[in-house]
Amino acid sequence: MAVPRNRSSNARKNAKRGHHAKAPINTTPCPNCGSPRLFHRICSACGQYKGKQIFKQAEPE
Numbered sequence: 787m788a789v790p791r792n793r794s795s796n797a798r799k800n801a802k803r804g805h806h807a808k809a810p811i812n813t814t815p816c817p818n819c820g821s822p823r824l825f826h827r828i829c830s831a832c833g834q835y836k837g838k839q840i841f842k843q844a845e846p847e
């Protein structure tokens with residue numbers, strides 16, 4: 787196993803961790819209802835995928 791020869795400074799350590807931020811989730815607007823949904827996933831708001839109704843949304847009665 788490689789052993790570090792020198793201790794990295796706080797500045798170098800923090801500069802390295804500047805790239806560790808979590809990327810935001812990529813969403814696209816649903817073509818049916820326009821709410822943000824994940825790619826290649828059923829829309830959770832209207833239950834449609836590729837123009838087909840996969841499940842019915844709960845309607846308040």
Ligand SMILES: [Zn+2]
Nearest residue numbers: 816819829832
């Ligand atoms: Zn939708």
